[in-house]
Amino acid sequence: MRIDSGLNNPYFKGLWRNFGNWRGSRPFSAGLVTILSGVPMVYLPYGHLAIGQLTIWMSTTAGASSLAIGTLLVTLGLTMWFQPSVRVFAGVAAIVLALLSIPLSNLGGFLIGHLLALLGAALSIAWAPGEPGHHHEGPPSS
Template sequence: MSAETPVQSAGTFARLRLRFRAWRGTRPFWAGLFTLLGGVPIAYFPYATLKLGTMSVAMATTAGAGSLIIGVLLVTLGLTMWFQHATRVFAGVAAIVLALVSLVVSNIGGFVIGFLLAMLGGALAVSWAPGKPKAEGAGPHEAEQGPSSEGAVETAPDGAVGEPGAPYHAHDPATDGPADRTPEAAAADSNGGYRVG
């Protein structure tokens, strides 16, 4: 072994971690995880035999097959949220419906644990939205420039103050002469700073 081996393994671990982080950021990861984990207790408890000292407790009910189907469907929906994130809304609504059905069918939703996990996963899947990719060449200063939506005011070029579509600039009597005032600026001053029209 050489002295460089730990550095290479740390680099590999860091690369894998960053790759997983990038993969996780493009899909509803936590929604899929909670939904998947919610299906496990719902499917497990009807078939489990719990030991309490010398006493064994079995939750054998007639709804064992229903519990297994609901649990497997929730696990499948969790994996669907990870690998087919375009269907996240359908998968989230289906997870919520299956969690509600598990209250009646599967021992109070896997002793409420599976119910809560599946409900949380379904809600996260429905509310998740993909992030908008950055434009190529966009620097950190472009994000700080302010809103760029429909209602955002853009700065006007020099000499365009007072033209229709240009932002309002307050009149300073000390620096602006009467020739600098346009009818729109005068109307804006008379309306408390708001432009009309």
């Protein structure tokens, strides 16, 4: 007896194809990496680490600037997704915020957020729209 996961349903194939077309028409990876770069910058100054009975608070004086820079990077990542025509501006702004994050935001989220922001910004600036008619057709069928 074969159990069908439902992924062979034409409805799901259509959704996957539509998502692939949407993803291919914008700098999707650049936006995703830029959004992910804001997470460590926002979390680390306000987070804490619990090891058994020992709790380590990582709060610093960089809290407000970390929150602002991380939130702006998430916003720029969403801008890359939903307004691909301003991808170059969003990429340059993400580079500026990544450079500002080193002195203002705990070395740019302990360099994790900084490096992700630079990578996302570079991907955004380098991305170019494809030719019409070359759309992603979804996963290969088995």
